[in-house]
Amino acid sequence: LTAATVLQILIPLVIILLAFAAFAGERESGTLRQVLSVGASRPQLAVGKILGVSLALGLILVPAAILGAAALSLSSETASFAANLSRFALLVAVYLVYFAIFLTVSLFVSAVAPSSRFALIVLLAFWSVNLILPRVAADAGKAFYPTPSALEFRAAVARDMREGIDGHNPYDARGEELKQKLLRQYNVKTIEELPVNFEGVALQESEEYGNLVYERRYGDLWTAYENQNRLHTLAGIFAPLAAVRAVSMSLAGSDWQHHRHFAESAEQYRRMLVKRMNDEVTYNSHSRDYEKNVRGRELYEQIPDFRYQPPAPAFAVGSQILAFGLLGAWLAAGFFALGWALKKMSVEAKDF
Amino acid sequence: VARGGIFRARLGVKKDERRGKGFLEFQMQKPARSKGANDCGFGIADCGFDFRQTTNPKSEIQNRKAHLLRACFRNKCRSPHDSRGRVRQQTTTLLRAGALVNKNRPYCVRASAFFNRFIFKMFLKIFKHELRRLWRDYTAGIAALLIFAAALAAAYNGAHAFRAQAAAQANILAEENESFEKMKRDAQAIEAGEKKAPPFGNPLKASSLKLFYPRTAALPPSGFAFASVGQTDVYPSFYKVSGRHREAFVGTQEMENPLNLLIGRFDLAFVVVYLLPLFIFAVSYNLLAGERESGTLRLLLAQGVKVRSLLFGKLAARAVVLLAPLFLAAVLATAFFGGADVWLKFALFAAAVVLYAAFWFGIAALVNLYGSASATNAAALAAIWIALVLIVPTLVHLTATAARPVPSRLELIAASRDAQVRARRPVELLENYYAKHPERRPAGKDLRVYDFPFYYAAIQREIDRQIAPEVERYDRALEAQQDFVQTAGVLSPALLAQEIFNDLAGTGFNRYQAFYRQTLEFYNAHVEFYEAKSFSDTPLQSADYDRMPRFAFREETTGELAARRLAIFAAHDFNRRRRFSNLA
Numbered sequence: 001l002t003a004a005t006v007l008q009i010l011i012p013l014v015i016i017l018l019a020f021a022a023f024a025g026e027r028e029s030g031t032l033r034q035v036l037s038v039g040a041s042r043p044q045l046a047v048g049k050i051l052g053v054s055l056a057l058g059l060i061l062v063p064a065a066i067l068g069a070a071a072l073s074l075s076s077e078t079a080s081f082a083a084n085l086s087r088f089a090l091l092v093a094v095y096l097v098y099f100a101i102f103l104t105v106s107l108f109v110s111a112v113a114p115s116s117r118f119a120l121i122v123l124l125a126f127w128s129v130n131l132i133l134p135r136v137a138a139d140a141g142k143a144f145y146p147t148p149s150a151l152e153f154r155a156a157v158a159r160d161m162r163e164g165i166d167g168h169n170p171y172d173a174r175g176e177e178l179k180q181k182l183l184r185q186y187n188v189k190t191i192e193e194l195p196v197n198f199e200g201v202a203l204q205e206s207e208e209y210g211n212l213v214y215e216r217r218y219g220d221l222w223t224a225y226e227n228q229n230r231l232h233t234l235a236g237i238f239a240p241l242a243a244v245r246a247v248s249m250s251l252a253g254s255d256w257q258h259h260r261h262f263a264e265s266a267e268q269y270r271r272m273l274v275k276r277m278n279d280e281v282t283y284n285s286h287s288r289d290y291e292k293n294v295r296g297r298e299l300y301e302q303i304p305d306f307r308y309q310p311p312a313p314a315f316a317v318g319s320q321i322l323a324f325g326l327l328g329a330w331l332a333a334g335f336f337a338l339g340w341a342l343k344k345m346s347v348e349a350k351d352f
Numbered sequence: 353v354a355r356g357g358i359f360r361a362r363l364g365v366k367k368d369e370r371r372g373k374g375f376l377e378f379q380m381q382k383p384a385r386s387k388g389a390n391d392c393g394f395g396i397a398d399c400g401f402d403f404r405q406t407t408n409p410k411s412e413i414q415n416r417k418a419h420l421l422r423a424c425f426r427n428k429c430r431s432p433h434d435s436r437g438r439v440r441q442q443t444t445t446l447l448r449a450g451a452l453v454n455k456n457r458p459y460c461v462r463a464s465a466f467f468n469r470f471i472f473k474m475f476l477k478i479f480k481h482e483l484r485r486l487w488r489d490y491t492a493g494i495a496a497l498l499i500f501a502a503a504l505a506a507a508y509n510g511a512h513a514f515r516a517q518a519a520a521q522a523n524i525l526a527e528e529n530e531s532f533e534k535m536k537r538d539a540q541a542i543e544a545g546e547k548k549a550p551p552f553g554n555p556l557k558a559s560s561l562k563l564f565y566p567r568t569a570a571l572p573p574s575g576f577a578f579a580s581v582g583q584t585d586v587y588p589s590f591y592k593v594s595g596r597h598r599e600a601f602v603g604t605q606e607m608e609n610p611l612n613l614l615i616g617r618f619d620l621a622f623v624v625v626y627l628l629p630l631f632i633f634a635v636s637y638n639l640l641a642g643e644r645e646s647g648t649l650r651l652l653l654a655q656g657v658k659v660r661s662l663l664f665g666k667l668a669a670r671a672v673v674l675l676a677p678l679f680l681a682a683v684l685a686t687a688f689f690g691g692a693d694v695w696l697k698f699a700l701f702a703a704a705v706v707l708y709a710a711f712w713f714g715i716a717a718l719v720n721l722y723g724s725a726s727a728t729n730a731a732a733l734a735a736i737w738i739a740l741v742l743i744v745p746t747l748v749h750l751t752a753t754a755a756r757p758v759p760s761r762l763e764l765i766a767a768s769r770d771a772q773v774r775a776r777r778p779v780e781l782l783e784n785y786y787a788k789h790p791e792r793r794p795a796g797k798d799l800r801v802y803d804f805p806f807y808y809a810a811i812q813r814e815i816d817r818q819i820a821p822e823v824e825r826y827d828r829a830l831e832a833q834q835d836f837v838q839t840a841g842v843l844s845p846a847l848l849a850q851e852i853f854n855d856l857a858g859t860g861f862n863r864y865q866a867f868y869r870q871t872l873e874f875y876n877a878h879v880e881f882y883e884a885k886s887f888s889d890t891p892l893q894s895a896d897y898d899r900m901p902r903f904a905f906r907e908e909t910t911g912e913l914a915a916r917r918l919a920i921f922a923a924h925d926f927n928r929r930r931r932f933s934n935l936a
Contacts, residue, residue, distance in 0.1 A: 135618040150607040151590045152520045225609045
C-alpha cells in the first residue's frame with residue numbers, strides 16, 4: 001500500500017463516487033431543470049461541478065502534497081534538492097492531469113447516462129479496466145517479446161563463453177590466438193620471454209570477451225524488457241492508469257530506465273577497476289615471477305570510490321514522452337467529450 | 353384464538369401423488385391493527401403419513417388436521433404478531449407450530465423453512481423467471497461471454513507460460529544428460545584401454561568430476577500449473593548443484609522484468625480472485641434495490657413471496673449465469689492444458705471457486721438487504737472489494753515483513769565471503785576430515801603437498817559448515833514469514849483463495865520451499881558421493897556413473913495438499929509441524 005496505489009487507484013474511485021451523480025442525479029431529482037432555468041449556463045454548471053469535486057479532493061491532497069514536499073526537503077541533500085524538487089513539481093502536475101482525466105470522464109458519463117445508476121456502473125467498469133488492462137498488456141508483452149528464464153540465460157552466457165559468440169570462436173582457440181599475437185608483437189618465442197605478464201593479458205582479454213558476451217546477452221534482454229514496458233505504456237490508450245504509472249515511476253526514479261542508468265554506471269566502474277588490476281599484473285610483473293611486484297593496498301588507495309550521479313529530471317521526461325503524450329491526449333479528449341456532452345445533455349430524466 | 357394476539361390458521365390439504373404424503377398448509381392472517389401488504393405468511397407442514405396406507409384418506413386428513421389445530425392452540429402458541437402488530441418472522445412461528453405438533457403426536461410434522469416444499473417451488477419459479485429476465489436484457493449473455501472469454505484466455509496464457517518453462521527445462525536437462533552420457537562413454541573407453549585418460553577433467557577421477565560436473569535440480573511445472581502463475585516469477589525452478597559451497601546455488605534467483613512483477617499476471621486465479629467478484633457485483637448490486645426502485649418488490653411480497661426465496665432465487669440465477677461459463681472454460685482448459693492426475697485438483701479448485709463466489713454473493717445479498725438505493729449499493733460493494741481484495745492483502749504483506757522480517761540476502765553472501773577467507777587452511781581441514789574418517793585416508797599421501805582438487809573440496813565443505821547456521825536462519829525466517837501470511841490469510845478471502853489456487857497449481861511458496869529443501873538433501877547426497885570417492889582417492893569406475901545421485905522432485909499428493917490446507921484452519925502449530933514433516 002504505497003502512495004502510488006492511493007493516488008493511482010483509490011483517488012480515481014473517490015472521484016468517480018463524487019462525480020457520477022453530478023448531472024444524472026440532478027436530472028433524476030429534477031433540480032437540473034431548475035438550475036438551468038434560473039440562468040446558469042451549462043458550461044458554468046460544469047465548472048461549478050469541477051470546482052466542487054476539486055475542493056473536496058483538495059482537502060485531502062493539498063496537505064498530503066505539502067507533507068510530501070516537506071519530507072523531500074528534509075531527506076535530500078542540498079546538491080540534489082533542486083533536481084528532486086523539480087521532479088516533485090512535475091509529479092504533482094502529472095497527478096493533477098490524471099485526476100482531471102477521471103473527473104472529466106466521470107462528468108461526461110454522468111451527463112450522457114440515462115440514469116445515475118447507469119453512470120456509476122459504466123464508470124466502475126472504466127475504473128476496473130484500468131486495473132485489468134495493464135495485466136493483459138504485461139502478458140501480451142511477454143508473449144510478443146519473450147525473455148529467457150534465469151536457467152536459459154545462464155546456459156546461453158556459458159555457451160557463448162565456451163564456444164564463442166555465435167559459436168565461431170571457442171575458448172581454447174581464443175587463448176591460442178592471443179598467445180601467438182603477443183609472441184609476434186614482442187618478437188619472442190615463449191611466453192616466459194615476454195616483457196609483460198601473459199596471465200594479466202589473458203585475464204584482461206577474457207574479461208573483455210566476457211564484456212562482449214554480457215553486453216550482447218543483457219542487451220537483448222533489456223531491449224525485450226523495454227519493448228514490454230512500451231507495450232504496457234501503450235495500454236494507456238485505453239487505461240490512463242498505465243500511462244500515469246509509467247510517468248510516476250520515471251519521475252520517482254524507480255523505473256526501469258533509471259535502474260538501467262545505475263547498472264550501466266556501476267558496470268563502467270567495475271570495468272575500470274578490473275582493468276586497473278589486470279594492467280597491474282600485466283605491466284608490473286612477468287610470467288615467471290608469480291606477480292611478485294604487484295602492489296596491494298597502495299594500488300587500491302589510488303582507485304576512486306564509486307559515486308553515482310543520478311540522471312537529470314529531463315532524462316525522466318525524455319524517456320517517457322509516449323506516456324506524457326497519452327496523458328495529454330486523454331485530458332484533451334476528456335474536456336472535449338465533456339463539452340460535447342454538455343451541449344447534448346438532456347434535462348428530462350428518461351425512464352430506464 | 354391464542355393468547356396475546358390474533359392467530360388464524362386456515363388449514364388446507366395438498367396431495368402429492370408422487371410421494372403420497374399429506375401436507376397441511378397454514379395461512380396466518382394479519383391482525384386488524386397492522387399495516388403493510390406483506391404481513392401475512394404461508395407455511396406448509398409435512399404430516400409425514402402416507403395416503404396409500406389409509407383406507408379412508410379424507411377422514412384421516414380431517415383427523416390429522418384437528419390434531420394439528422388442537423396442538424397449536426392448546427400449547428399456548430405465541431401470536432405471530434408482536435405488540436406493535438408487526439408480523440414476527442413467519443418461519444419462527446411455523447417452526448414452533450411444527451415442533452409443538454411433533455411433541456404431541458406420534459407422526460412427524462416437519463415445517464422446515466428452508467426445504468419447505470412450497471418455498472422451494474417458489475424459489476424454483478423465481479429462479480426460472482430471473483434466468484429468463486437476465487437473458488432478455490442481455491446482461492446474462494454479455495457477462496457469461498465475458499467471463500468465459502476471460503477465463504479461457506487466462507488459462508491459455510498460464511499454460512503458455514509454463515509450456516515455455518517446461519521446454520526450456522527439458523532442453524537444458526537434455527544437454528546436461530548428453531554431456532553426462534559422453535563422460536560415461538569416455539570412462540568406459542578409458543577402462544577398455546581405447547583412450548588415454550586426459551590430465552584435466554579425467555572422467556575416472558572423482559575429485560575432478562565433482563568440481564567440474566554441476567548437475568541441475570529442476571522443478572517441473574505441475575499438471576495444474578496453468579491455473580495460477582503464482583510465485584513462479586520470483587522463486588527459481590532450478591538449482592545448479594555442484595561441488596561448490598551451498599551459497600553458490602542457494603542464491604539463485606529467477607529473472608523477470610520488474611514491471612511485470614509489479615503488475616502481476618493475467619491467469620485463471622486472477623480472473624477468479626479479482627474479476628469474479630466484480631462480475632458478481634455488476635449483476636447483483638440491484639438485486640432487491642432494483643425491484644424496490646421500480647415498485648415491483650411490494651407487489652411480489654404482497655403475493656406471499658418470501659424475501660428469502662426471492663433473494664435466493666435471484667442469487668442462484670446469477671450464480672448459474674456466472675459460474676457455468678467459468679467452469680466450462682476451466683474444464684476445457686483442464687482437458688487441453690492439464691497434465692496427469694489433474695481432475696482431483698480440478699475438483700478442489702471448483703470447490704474453492706464455489707465457496708469464494710458464495711462469499712461474494714453473500715456480501716452482495718447483505719448489502720442489498722440494507723435497503724439502500726442501487727447506486728449506493730454499487731459504491732458500497734466497490735469499497736468492500738477494494739478493502740478485501742486490494743488493501744487487506746497488501747497490509748498483511750506489509751505486516752508480515754515488519755513482524756517477521758527476513759534477513760537480507762546480502763548478509764548471507766557477506767557471510768559466505770567471510771567464511772571463504774576463514775576457510776583457507778586446507779591442510780588443517782583435511783587433517784580434521786581424516787581424523788573423523790580414518791578409513792578414507794589414502795595411504796602415503798602428504799597433505800602438505802599442494803593438490804588443488806583436495807584443497808578446493810576441503811575449503812568448500814568448511815564454508816558450508818560455517819554458513820550453515822546463517823542459511824538455516826534465513827530459511828527459518830522466510831518460512832516464519834510465509835506462515836504468518838498464510839495464517840493472516842483468513843482476513844481476506846482473496847488472499848485465501850489465491851493461496852489455495854497457488855497450492856493447487858504448485859506455484860505457491862510451499863512447493864518452491866519443498867523443492868529447495870529437497871535440493872539441499874540432493875546436494876548433501878551429491879557431495880557425500882563424490883567425497884567418499886575423492887578424499888579416499890579411489891578411482892571411479894564407469895559403473896559408478898549409474899550410481900551417481902540424481903535429482904527427482906517428490907511431489908506432494910493431492911490428498912496431503914488438501915489436508916495441509918485444511919490444517920491451516922486448525923491449530924497453527926499443527927500446520928507448522930505437518931509442513932516440515934512433509935518436507936523431511
